[in-house]
Amino acid sequence: MFGYIKPKPCELKMRDNEKFKAYYCGVCRSLHKSNGRTASLLLSYDCVFLAIFLSALYEANVSTEEFRCILHPQRKDKYLKDNIFVDYAADVNLILLNYKFADDRRDEGSITASIGKLFYSRRFRRLMEKYETLCTKIESTLKTISLIEDSKVDLMDDITENFANMMSEIFAHSPGEHAESQIRILREAGYNIGKWIYVIDAYDDIEKDIKKNAYNPIVIKYEKKSDESVGTFKGRVQEQIEIDLLKSLERLCLSLELLKFVGDTAILENIIFEGLYSKTKEIIYNEQPVRSSWCQRRR
Amino acid sequence: MSNPYEVLGVREDASQDEIKQAYRVMVKKYHPDKFKDNPLSDLADEKLKEINEAYDVLTKENTSGGPNTGAYDNSFSSGGFNPYARGNGNFDPYQRGYNRNDGYKQNDGGCNDCCRICSCVMCTDCMCNSCC
Incomplete structure (x- = not known):
């Protein structure tokens, strides 16, 4: 579900690439600090995007410190420290993880998910107290989504709406005092990002869901025939799905134009104008991203 | 704003x-x-x-x-040149005093009287420039 919101590294300046890594390491270390080492292994790029977005929007501390990552002990890396939005993104990461575990345990009977839910239950209870309103809204939204998925009817618009509303709540509940108009714009930005994530994930999972006979809203909405191959079906629906995705991105850009960013927006602009767009093309048309030899070496 | x-x-x-x-x-x-x-x-x-x-x-x-x-306003308020300060619409920097028929104080001579209208023109009566 998550992990689609990434920058396009080839279009980023080296210093901005280093800053992005500092954000990533910052969220990872924040997860580690508050929830243990294993939580940091379950970090999502989307939560890093949340930290970058909020740090660019408000005057946030962007000082970094060097450290040695346990996964790359041979080199020193930098991480963003003492940033309230990085900490918020880490908390949101764990909240969403907890609900994912609950979802997987219910749908697939996954033992890993059961263990994960049990392991993080105490930490999640602490987060529930800290973000009571947000967690209540996320829980009710995910329950509605589960009900619709279980019914296996064509309600793709309703599911997408619910998921988008959940993301809008995450953006609107970010730390700090916000003006009413600011909250409206944040909700709209979160809503469109949520819509984009849900639709692109649904399209990306078509083949997997058909094989497992799992619920896929696109398969139901566009009525895949039993004798129709996955490739043919995807070819039939890709144009409309692309329009839906680009419409969400357009609305996201419009909402961002109404925000006044005070921080550095280079990474944010790369993610939104390059990263999301190229990910759309990559998933819909199976276009492999162009990677220069420099990018390949960095990987 | x-x-x-x-x-x-x-x-x-x-x-x-x-x-x-x-x-x-x-x-x-x-x-x-x-x-x-x-x-x-x-x-x-x-x-x-x-x-x-x-x-x-x-x-x-x-x-x-x-x-x-902000400096623009000061030129009208603290003694800079203001040809419209007297406001009778008949601005003439070379005019010596007001029209006597208007009922204004007559020109009795002296710098203060003849240069009442304009503060930047040399007084032609006494040829002084103390009021300019």
Whole structure:
């Protein structure tokens, strides 16, 4: 579900690439600090995007410190420290993880998910107290989504709406005092990002869901025939799905134009104008991203 | 109202053409057609209103002769040249006193009387320049 919101590294300046890594390491270390080492292994790029977005929007501390990552002990890396939005993104990461575990345990009977839910239950209870309103809204939204998925009817618009509303709540509940108009714009930005994530994930999972006979809203909405191959079906629906995705991105850009960013927006602009767009093309048309030899070496 | 230069995103010494170009870019960015059927259209309208106000202020400044640095007002308030200070509409810097038929105080001679109207013209009666 998550992990689609990434920058396009080839279009980023080296210093901005280093800053992005500092954000990533910052969220990872924040997860580690508050929830243990294993939580940091379950970090999502989307939560890093949340930290970058909020740090660019408000005057946030962007000082970094060097450290040695346990996964790359041979080199020193930098991480963003003492940033309230990085900490918020880490908390949101764990909240969403907890609900994912609950979802997987219910749908697939996954033992890993059961263990994960049990392991993080105490930490999640602490987060529930800290973000009571947000967690209540996320829980009710995910329950509605589960009900619709279980019914296996064509309600793709309703599911997408619910998921988008959940993301809008995450953006609107970010730390700090916000003006009413600011909250409206944040909700709209979160809503469109949520819509984009849900639709692109649904399209990306078509083949997997058909094989497992799992619920896929696109398969139901566009009525895949039993004798129709996955490739043919995807070819039939890709144009409309692309329009839906680009419409969400357009609305996201419009909402961002109404925000006044005070921080550095280079990474944010790369993610939104390059990263999301190229990910759309990559998933819909199976276009492999162009990677220069420099990018390949960095990987 | 916020700083009009900041609203349009121009420097304070921007030329009229630069201001106009910046205005066009901003109007295009927040045009109502772009925000049609958008829940944030009212916020875009407010932003557009702010842009129009900023543009009006900056173009008004340019037509009245340069950016308003605040010093403009001082020239009328603290003794600088003000040809309209007496306000009778018959400004003539070389006129010596008012028309005697207006009922104004007659010119009895002396610098203070003949140079009552204009403070920057040499008094031609006594050829002094103490009042200029």
